[in-house]
Amino acid sequence: MQAQLSTKHLLGIKYLTEDDIQLIFETADEFKEVINRPIKKVPSLRDITVANMFFENSTRTRISFELAEKRLSADTVNFSASASSVSKGETLLDTVNNVLSMKVDMIVMRHPAPGAPQFLARNIKANIINAGDGTHEHPTQALLDAYSIREQLGDLSGKKIAIFGDITHSRVALSNIFCLQKLGAEVKVCGPPTLIPKHLPALGVGVEHDVRKTLEWCDVANVLRIQLERQDIKYFPSLREYSLYFGINRELLDSIGKKIIIMHPGPINRGVEITSDVADSEHSIILQQVENGVAVRMAVLYLLAARK
Amino acid sequence: MSNGRVILTKERFALTIDRLCHQLIENHDDFQNSCLIGIQQGGVPLVNRIHQRLLEITGATSIENGKLDITFYRDDFRRREKPIRANVTEMDFLIEGKNVVLMDDVLYTGRSVQAAMSALGDFGRPHKVELLTLVDRRFNRDLPIKADYAGLRVDSLDDAYVRVDWQEVEGEDQVLLFPQGNG
Numbered sequence: 044m045q046a047q048l049s050t051k052h053l054l055g056i057k058y059l060t061e062d063d064i065q066l067i068f069e070t071a072d073e074f075k076e077v078i079n080r081p082i083k084k085v086p087s088l089r090d091i092t093v094a095n096m097f098f099e100n101s102t103r104t105r106i107s108f109e110l111a112e113k114r115l116s117a118d119t120v121n122f123s124a125s126a127s128s129v130s131k132g133e134t135l136l137d138t139v140n141n142v143l144s145m146k147v148d149m150i151v152m153r154h155p156a157p158g159a160p161q162f163l164a165r166n167i168k169a170n171i172i173n174a175g176d177g178t179h180e181h182p183t184q185a186l187l188d189a190y191s192i193r194e195q196l197g198d199l200s201g202k203k204i205a206i207f208g209d210i211t212h213s214r215v216a217l218s219n220i221f222c223l224q225k226l227g228a229e230v231k232v233c234g235p236p237t238l239i240p241k242h243l244p245a246l247g248v249g250v251e252h253d254v255r256k257t258l259e260w261c262d263v264a265n266v267l268r269i270q271l272e273r274q275d276i277k278y279f280p281s282l283r284e285y286s287l288y289f290g291i292n293r294e295l296l297d298s299i300g301k302k303i304i305i306m307h308p309g310p311i312n313r314g315v316e317i318t319s320d321v322a323d324s325e326h327s328i329i330l331q332q333v334e335n336g337v338a339v340r341m342a343v344l345y346l347l348a349a350r351k
Numbered sequence: 352m353s354n355g356r357v358i359l360t361k362e363r364f365a366l367t368i369d370r371l372c373h374q375l376i377e378n379h380d381d382f383q384n385s386c387l388i389g390i391q392q393g394g395v396p397l398v399n400r401i402h403q404r405l406l407e408i409t410g411a412t413s414i415e416n417g418k419l420d421i422t423f424y425r426d427d428f429r430r431r432e433k434p435i436r437a438n439v440t441e442m443d444f445l446i447e448g449k450n451v452v453l454m455d456d457v458l459y460t461g462r463s464v465q466a467a468m469s470a471l472g473d474f475g476r477p478h479k480v481e482l483l484t485l486v487d488r489r490f491n492r493d494l495p496i497k498a499d500y501a502g503l504r505v506d507s508l509d510d511a512y513v514r515v516d517w518q519e520v521e522g523e524d525q526v527l528l529f530p531q532g533n534g
Contacts, residue, residue: 047434066436073420073437082473085423115423345423349434 051350052164052171053343055180056221064225068190070342071335078114078337088117091348094147096139097174098124098154103309103333104174104184108151111340120147135159136166143169149348152176170347178212178273184308185218187339189226191332192263195304200227205257207289208267208316209238212274215267215308220248233257234289237278238269254289258299265306266291266317282315292318296326304328355514359486359503359526367502371483372404374500375452384478385450386415390467391438393456394418396517397485401454417442419453424466447475452500456515458484461496486513486526 048063056064077085093112097105105121112119122142139150149170152160157179164171175181189199196202204223210216210232223230224247231249232239239250251257258264269285279285296303305317305327313319322329359367379385382405389398395418402416422437453467464482471480487501491509503526505513512529516522 046436070437073422073440076440077423080473081475084473086469087423087428090429349429351429 047349048346051347052160052173053182053347054160054164054171054173056182056185056218056225057180059182059225061225064186064189064222067186067339067342067346068193070346071190071338074114074341074345075335075338077341084114084116086116087345088112088115088348091115091148092118092120092146093149093151093344094120094122094142095174096122096142096150096152096154098135098152098159099175101153101174103336104153104181107333107336108172108174108183108340111337111344114337115341115344117149117344120145135162139163139167143167149344170350172343172347175214177214178217179214180218180221181214181308182218182222183336183340183343184215185222186343187332187336188215188219188265188306188308189222190339191306191328191335192228192304194331194335195328196262198227199223202228202263203231203261204228204263204265205231205233205251205261206265206267207233207254207257207291209269209274209278210234210243210267211238211240211278212270213267219265220246231257231260235279235285254291255295255299258291258295258303261303263304263306264291265308267308268310268312269315282312286315290314290316290318291321293320293324296321296324302326306332308332354531355527355529357525358505358513358528361524364524364526367485368400368404369408371485371500371502372401372408375401375405375483376409378481379450379452381409382411382414384448385452386417386444386446387452387454388416388442388446388467388471389418390453390455390463391418391420391422391440393515394454396520397456397483397515398454399519400517401483415444415449417444419467419470421463421466421470424470426462426466442474445475446471446477448478451477451480452483453480454483456484457486457488457513458482458496458498458501459488459491459513461492461494464496465494485515488513 045062049060050058095108151172151174153174154176157177159176160171160173173182206216220230231251233251307329311322387398389395398416405414418441420438420440481499483500484498485502487498487504488507489504490506510531514527516525518524
C-alpha cells in the first residue's frame, strides 16, 4: 500500500489516482478519531504556515479548512479579495508571491477563474490546494462527499449516485463525477436540459430529466444549489417552476419506496432544489458531510505537507 | 535478511512474557486503576499477549487496554525519506488519574516513546506512566528515556536491526538480531 500521494498539489480530482483517494480516506478515518477526542489537536504541521486565499465568498469551506489547519497545529493567515490590494489592481501572481515571501508553505485558494490553481502551481513553489476554481473543480468537496457515502454504504464500487440540479455551473458536480467514477460508482445527472452540459455523456455519465425516474434508480441523491450568481441568462422560467419540476420534496421521496441518502454541499436554497422536511429528514446526511469535511481536509493537508 | 540470529527463542519468549506479567502484577495489584496501551504497530501484539496472560494469571475478567497511533506526533514528519501510514487509535476509556503502562516491542532511540507521551497528553492527565518493552537496546538512546520493565536487554551497534516475530503474525514467537540494515 502506498503511503504518500502521487502529487504535490491538489488541483483537481482529475489528477488523483484511485490509490490517492483511498489513502486520503484512510488517513481521514484516523483524523476523524482525533477530532472526536477531548483534545482535538495533533502537532503534525506545527512548522507549517498555510495561507487561505479566498478570492470568492465562502463560509463553510473557509471555516472547514481553517479548523483543519488549526487541528493540525499549522499557523494560518487569511486573505479575502474584497479586503485586499486585489481591488487596487494587483495581479494574482504578484499577490501570491507577496504572501509567499512571508514564508508561507501551503496555499489554499478559491478563485472565480477556472485554472487559477494550475497557473499558480506552475509558477510558485508552495503546495497548492484548490478550494474551488470557478465552474471547474472543487476537489475537497468531492472527497468529503465520497467519504460520507463510503461511511454510509461502504465500498463505492457499483453504487448508483445521482447528481441533481445545476450541473453546468457546478464545480462540485465535475469533481464529484471524477471522484465517484474513479471509485467505481455509476453516476447519473438530472436537471433541466439547459443546465446540463451537452458533452457530459462523453464522460460516461448518464443524463436524465425526470426526477422520479432518477430517484428510483439511485442509492444516493446529491442535490446541488441553483447558482443564480453564475447564471448570466435565464436558464429556466422561474424558481417556482424549477422547484415544481426538479425540486425534491417529502411526498416524492416517500413515494419511491426505498431509502435514498440525501446529500447537499450547501448552501441550501430551502424550498427550491430541496424542501426543508427533506433537508432535515432522517434520509439527509448534510450535517455529517460538514463534519467529515474537517477530517478529509486534515488528511489532504497532512498528506500534501509530507510531500514538501 | 538471511543472516539474522535468534536472540530469544520460542521457549524463552514465553518465560519472558510471564516474567513481565508478574512484575506488572507486583506493582499494579488488581489493575483496577491501571491500563495497558500498546504503541502502533509493534506494541499492539505485545499488549494483546500481555493482556491475555494477565487475565489467565490473575483470573480477572478484563483489564483496560488500547492501542495508540503516534504517526501524527512523530518528530520526523517531513524529515524522513519514507513516509509512513497512520494506524488506528483505540482507547475507549479515560486515562485521567490512571496508572498507564505504555508498551512497545523494541526500545531504541526513545523517539517513539517521546511521541507516545505527547499523544497520551491529549487523552488526559494520567497519575503515572510506565514503560514496558520486550527488547531494550540499551546503548542506542537519543533521549533520556528508560524502560521500567524490559524483557531482554541487548547491546547492539547502531547498524544492527532487531526484529520481533509473533506467533499470530509471523507464525513463531522469537526475537532476531540482524548485524546490518533493515531486515
